[in-house]
Amino acid sequence: xSRKVCVIGVGYSDFNSMTxxxxxxxxxxxxxxxxxxxxxxxxxxxxxxxxxxxEDYWEGFxxxxxxxxxxxxxxxxxxxxxxxxxxxxxGTAYMQIKTGLLDTVLVEAHSKISDLxxxxxxxxxxxxxxxxxxxxxxxxxxxxxxxxxxxxxxxxPLIGATxxxxxxxxxxxxxxxxxxxxxxxxxxxxxxxxxxxxxKQAAFHNPxxxxxxxxxxxxxxxxxxxxxxxxxxxxxxxxxxxxxxVLASEERARELGVEPLYMSGFGWCSDTPWLGTREFDxxxxxxxxxxxxxxxxxxxxxEMIDIAEVDDxxxxxxxxxxxxxxxxxxxxxxxxxxDGELGRDGSIPTNVSGGSLGVGNCYEATGLQKALEIVVQxxxxxxxxxxxxxxxxxxxxxxxxxxxxxAVAIFQKxxx
Amino acid sequence: xxxxxxxxxxxxxxxxxxxxxxxYLYPNGWAGDRFFKNLRDKGTFLATRCPKxxxxxxxARLYCxxxxxxxxxxxxxxxxxxxxxxxxxxxKLDAHWEPLEKPRCMALIDIEGTDGxxxxxxxxxxxxxxxxxxPVEALLRPVKEREGTMKDIVCFKPSV
Numbered sequence: 001x002s003r004k005v006c007v008i009g010v011g012y013s014d015f016n017s018m019t020x021x022x023x024x025x026x027x028x029x030x031x032x033x034x035x036x037x038x039x040x041x042x043x044x045x046x047x048x049x050x051x052x053x054x055e056d057y058w059e060g061f062x063x064x065x066x067x068x069x070x071x072x073x074x075x076x077x078x079x080x081x082x083x084x085x086x087x088x089x090x091g092t093a094y095m096q097i098k099t100g101l102l103d104t105v106l107v108e109a110h111s112k113i114s115d116l117x118x119x120x121x122x123x124x125x126x127x128x129x130x131x132x133x134x135x136x137x138x139x140x141x142x143x144x145x146x147x148x149x150x151x152x153x154x155x156x157p158l159i160g161a162t163x164x165x166x167x168x169x170x171x172x173x174x175x176x177x178x179x180x181x182x183x184x185x186x187x188x189x190x191x192x193x194x195x196x197x198x199x200k201q202a203a204f205h206n207p208x209x210x211x212x213x214x215x216x217x218x219x220x221x222x223x224x225x226x227x228x229x230x231x232x233x234x235x236x237x238x239x240x241x242x243x244x245x246v247l248a249s250e251e252r253a254r255e256l257g258v259e260p261l262y263m264s265g266f267g268w269c270s271d272t273p274w275l276g277t278r279e280f281d282x283x284x285x286x287x288x289x290x291x292x293x294x295x296x297x298x299x300x301x302x303e304m305i306d307i308a309e310v311d312d313x314x315x316x317x318x319x320x321x322x323x324x325x326x327x328x329x330x331x332x333x334x335x336x337x338x339d340g341e342l343g344r345d346g347s348i349p350t351n352v353s354g355g356s357l358g359v360g361n362c363y364e365a366t367g368l369q370k371a372l373e374i375v376v377q378x379x380x381x382x383x384x385x386x387x388x389x390x391x392x393x394x395x396x397x398x399x400x401x402x403x404x405x406x407a408v409a410i411f412q413k414x415x416x
Numbered sequence: 417x418x419x420x421x422x423x424x425x426x427x428x429x430x431x432x433x434x435x436x437x438x439x440y441l442y443p444n445g446w447a448g449d450r451f452f453k454n455l456r457d458k459g460t461f462l463a464t465r466c467p468k469x470x471x472x473x474x475x476a477r478l479y480c481x482x483x484x485x486x487x488x489x490x491x492x493x494x495x496x497x498x499x500x501x502x503x504x505x506x507x508k509l510d511a512h513w514e515p516l517e518k519p520r521c522m523a524l525i526d527i528e529g530t531d532g533x534x535x536x537x538x539x540x541x542x543x544x545x546x547x548x549x550x551p552v553e554a555l556l557r558p559v560k561e562r563e564g565t566m567k568d569i570v571c572f573k574p575s576v
Contacts, residue, residue: 020429020431021422021423021428021429022422022423026419030419060434060436118511118512120510120511120512120513121511121512123511124511125438129440129442130442130444130448130565130566131475131534131535131566132535134565134566134567135522135535135536135537135566135569136511137510137511166510166516166517167510167511168507168509168510168511168516168520168522169507169509169510169511169513170511171507171509172505172507172520172522175505175506175507175522176503176504176505176522176523176524177503178505179503179504179505179548180502180503183546183548224508225506225508226507226508226509227505227506227507227508227509228505228506228507228508228519228542229505230505272481274481274532275524275533275535276474276475276524276532276533276534276535277473277481277531277532277533280503
């Protein structure tokens with residue numbers, strides 16, 4: 001019989017819109033220390049493998065994996081970095097433990113996005129360089145390889161100067177997709193505005209959240225169109241923070257005297273990178289969920305999932321993802337919202353943590369923020385935002401603009 | 417946090433300001449070269465038909481992403497530089513989160529006679545009207561100025 005995988009420890013740093021006083025290494029160290037303490041283990045003896053999730057470009061390093069062992073206790077130990085969301089890290093740890101070769105695995109992901117002065121430009125670099133990037137605006141690059149020579153008369157352009165001006169921000173893709181979602185489902189801009197108000201209000205009860213706000217859907221509707229129909233308050237603002245998970249086999253959890261909390265399923269899926277052949281319907285989430293549901297023996301997700309944390313980095317994404325995850329029928333998300341079903345007391349409490357709209361967009365750590373909320377809820381430690389009788393929870397994350405990829409993880413309190 | 421003492425003087429944190437030079441030559445590849453040389457010289461688009469599923473792949477590619485089969489030589493087809501608006505948005509901000517000079521309509525255009533679409537700038541004023549399905553055609557640079565890149569497509573204009 002295949003062994004079961006448990007979450008035995010979680011830890012996280014403070015979450016702030018900027019963190020100029022602390023280095024990314026110190027932030028990771030803090031989150032990992034907390035997770036090891038939570039699990040009651042000695043990292044230098046008890047952890048068999050280490051997984052961090054980070055993206056070279058966001059971090060500002062080439063070969064970022066070289067920069068991680070010391071601050072997580074992994075020097076001269078099996079260590080790897082996944083260029084993807086933290087949920088992919090959890091999935092990889094899950095598989096490592098399932099093999100029976102390893103018992104205890106650390107997974108870490110973080111955002112230190114405020115260190116990056118040009119996130120929009122870096123995100124443009126994620127678009128196809130031949131067909132898509134040139135369409136985003138004027139580019140006058142040297143027509144040769146190698147370093148251009150700069151002179152006194154023609155100095156190196158400063159950030160945002162000359163040739164880099166007037167290139168459209170890649171979030172235009174979210175605006176396009178929202179327009180498509182509204183048109184094909186009959187969901188309204190008001191519904192999306194309600195999602196923002198719901199999540200930012202929920203964030204008041206989450207001490208980790210950095211973007212709680214006492215706002216209404218009307219306030220959101222009154223905010224500026226940035227990528228019409230997407231408005232400024234419908235975009236999750238950037239936040240810095242680190243999150244760490246310790247996963248272990250069930251036997252190991254019992255040896256440590258930890259009440260097992262199971263990771264019972266995981267799925268992931270990548271759609272085509274070509275904008276022109278995508279469906280823009282969250283199909284990646286649907287397929288990832290199907291894989292995770294099968295692994296967890298969840299036949300009727302709408303009835304069986306007690307709490308969901310889904311990617312809401314843009315307001316409409318919460319509804320689109322709920323539908324893709326089969327937690328709502330196509331186009332039904334808005335109705336569930338109107339009926340209060342997505343609230344803490346509803347039938348499918350969604351993003352009670354405040355989601356990315358309330359907590360902030362923590363980039364590669366987004367999936368772990370969702371998973372952390374599920375763990376805290378299933379442990380019954382969520383305080384005023386605690387969902388009653390939460391037994392099975394789902395965490396879902398998308399890879400972000402301009403991707404069409406993502407992962408789903410299922411957690412269960414007992415049995416599994 | 418785990419440290420006994422933290423920085424408490426907001427004027428104290430220091431940093432090193434770094435940057436990254438990253439210049440590339442991105443090859444168009446076989447299919448891309450043929451597509452762009454044709455655009456430059458003939459002012460039309462090229463697509464390829466999958467021999468297995470018959471989908472017309474656009475922009476032209478050497479393999480079908482659904483069937484994972486190669487496209488034979490005689491499955492290359494020429495298609496017009498026109499189509500209909502599939503997705504669009506009016507973008508107001510540049511990559512530095514600064515306002516664009518004027519709102520720009522970014523659109524994904526379904527190209528006529530194909531199963532694919534292409535990203536373009538739509539030459540329209542901001543409107544509340546639904547532009548989905550609007551017939552449009554590409555405005556190309558004059559032949560002499562074409563260089564065989566996406567820059568040869570100045571924008572898409574509503575068909576008259």
